[in-house]
Amino acid sequence: MHFNTQSLDALPKTTRVNLINSLTGFKSANLIGTRSNNGQENLSIVGSCFHLGADPALMGMIIRPHSVDRHSLEYLQETGYFTLNHVHEGIIGAAHQTSARYPREVSEFGATGLTPLYSHDFPAPFVAESRIRLGMKVIETQDLAVNGTVLVIAAIEHVLLAQGLMASDGYVDVEEAGTVALSGLDSYHLTRRVGRWRYAKPDLTPQKISD
Amino acid sequence: MHFNTQSLDALPKTTRVNLINSLTGFKSANLIGTRSNNGQENLSIVGSCFHLGADPALMGMIIRPHSVDRHSLEYLQETGYFTLNHVHEGIIGAAHQTSARYPREVSEFGATGLTPLYSHDFPAPFVAESRIRLGMKVIETQDLAVNGTVLVIAAIEHVLLAQGLMASDGYVDVEEAGTVALSGLDSYHLTRRVGRWRYAKPDLTPQKISD
Numbered sequence: 001m002h003f004n005t006q007s008l009d010a011l012p013k014t015t016r017v018n019l020i021n022s023l024t025g026f027k028s029a030n031l032i033g034t035r036s037n038n039g040q041e042n043l044s045i046v047g048s049c050f051h052l053g054a055d056p057a058l059m060g061m062i063i064r065p066h067s068v069d070r071h072s073l074e075y076l077q078e079t080g081y082f083t084l085n086h087v088h089e090g091i092i093g094a095a096h097q098t099s100a101r102y103p104r105e106v107s108e109f110g111a112t113g114l115t116p117l118y119s120h121d122f123p124a125p126f127v128a129e130s131r132i133r134l135g136m137k138v139i140e141t142q143d144l145a146v147n148g149t150v151l152v153i154a155a156i157e158h159v160l161l162a163q164g165l166m167a168s169d170g171y172v173d174v175e176e177a178g179t180v181a182l183s184g185l186d187s188y189h190l191t192r193r194v195g196r197w198r199y200a201k202p203d204l205t206p207q208k209i210s211d
Numbered sequence: 212m213h214f215n216t217q218s219l220d221a222l223p224k225t226t227r228v229n230l231i232n233s234l235t236g237f238k239s240a241n242l243i244g245t246r247s248n249n250g251q252e253n254l255s256i257v258g259s260c261f262h263l264g265a266d267p268a269l270m271g272m273i274i275r276p277h278s279v280d281r282h283s284l285e286y287l288q289e290t291g292y293f294t295l296n297h298v299h300e301g302i303i304g305a306a307h308q309t310s311a312r313y314p315r316e317v318s319e320f321g322a323t324g325l326t327p328l329y330s331h332d333f334p335a336p337f338v339a340e341s342r343i344r345l346g347m348k349v350i351e352t353q354d355l356a357v358n359g360t361v362l363v364i365a366a367i368e369h370v371l372l373a374q375g376l377m378a379s380d381g382y383v384d385v386e387e388a389g390t391v392a393l394s395g396l397d398s399y400h401l402t403r404r405v406g407r408w409r410y411a412k413p414d415l416t417p418q419k420i421s422d
Binding site for chain 1: 265368
């Protein structure tokens with residue numbers, strides 16, 4: 001099957017949205033927790049978080065300012081802080097439900113049954129049910145001229161991990177944590193490790209270091 | 212377990228790199244195919260592709276300019292074109308091996324046994340073994356001041372899909388395609404769908420539309 005720019009443009013809008021959202025492959029599934037300066041809490045699922053650097057520890061994410069993420073964006077810009085919380089199998093339904101367009105005065109924590117957790121004097125709420133939680137400080141937000149989405153760049157200030165997830169080399173076993181992968185707009189997946197591969201060098205053949 | 216900025220900084224470098232690279236959750240696994248103006252082919256794996264928009268169809272990715280991706284970055288900037296090719300279980304070893312630091316004159320296609328495919332008059336090589344392949348046109352590249360990485364924004368000009376992967380609503384079944392998810396720097400995972408969830412609205416309860 002082949003689509004080019006013209007045949008992509010000719011697709012019905014919903015079809016194109018589903019298609020294009022599938023093409024990156026698997027995406028991370030994170031819940032953004034925020035609290036406005038006047039105390040309103042917000043929670044929304046995001047599939048666009050990406051690694052930006054380990055030293056300093058940085059992540060990026062993309063938010064559409066007119067989407068259901070708009071309150072998250074507003075609050076993280078207002079306060080400078082947010083949390084990221086991995087979605088696992090037990091909270092998929094609640095996590096997906098945060099993508100509904102609730103009015104401003106409704107907290108998606110209360111509406112979906114997830115529990116806000118304040119910890120380590122961090123100003124934004126973590127998700128108590130999550131097993132991998134990050135406290136993030138906004139470094140910059142940038143409006144991308146190409147389509148009006150917003151790039152958020154943030155530093156990792158806190159890492160809260162359930163016990164037993166971190167290997168001796170620092171790798172965090174997100175599969176063991178039950179973290180799900182997202183595809184398209186609405187499909188959630190558990191994983192089965194094929195293996196970890198050793199650091200690649202030109203004169204070595206590819207080899208697993210563990211299953 | 213808890214890390215803050217100070218205890219993250221105090222970790223040995225390799226430990227911190229493995230830890231921080233794990234924290235986004237699952238990542239897409241794509242091979243970037245490029246060809247320089249003088250005909251040198253390059254192939255490198257990237258875990259940082261993200262959806263940027265469906266109309267127009269845009270994706271972003273992050274490249275570290277001093278990493279093994281440097282030739283990919285140079286060639287896609289020079290020519291304005293590259294391909295993205297999903298990694299599936301059968302080509303994990305070869306795909307991971309493209310992360311070795313080969314000299315410029317070595318094509319990672321030849322070195323890893325993957326096959327360059329030129330199709331639809333697109334100037335960059337696709338990966339013949341891949342089942343989901345995208346022809347990408349560079350819209351802009353931007354040096355991110357925060358850490359010197361490069362944000363590449365590109366338009367999807369061609370979509371090449373193996374038969375039977377696209378549902379009637381446009382969703383592409385990346386699990387059926389065998390596309391793998393990546394975690395950390397070196398862990399590859401197959402997936403098992405938990406379900407697709409219906410479009411969320413405030414007055415509806417979360418519900419699967421399919422398993």
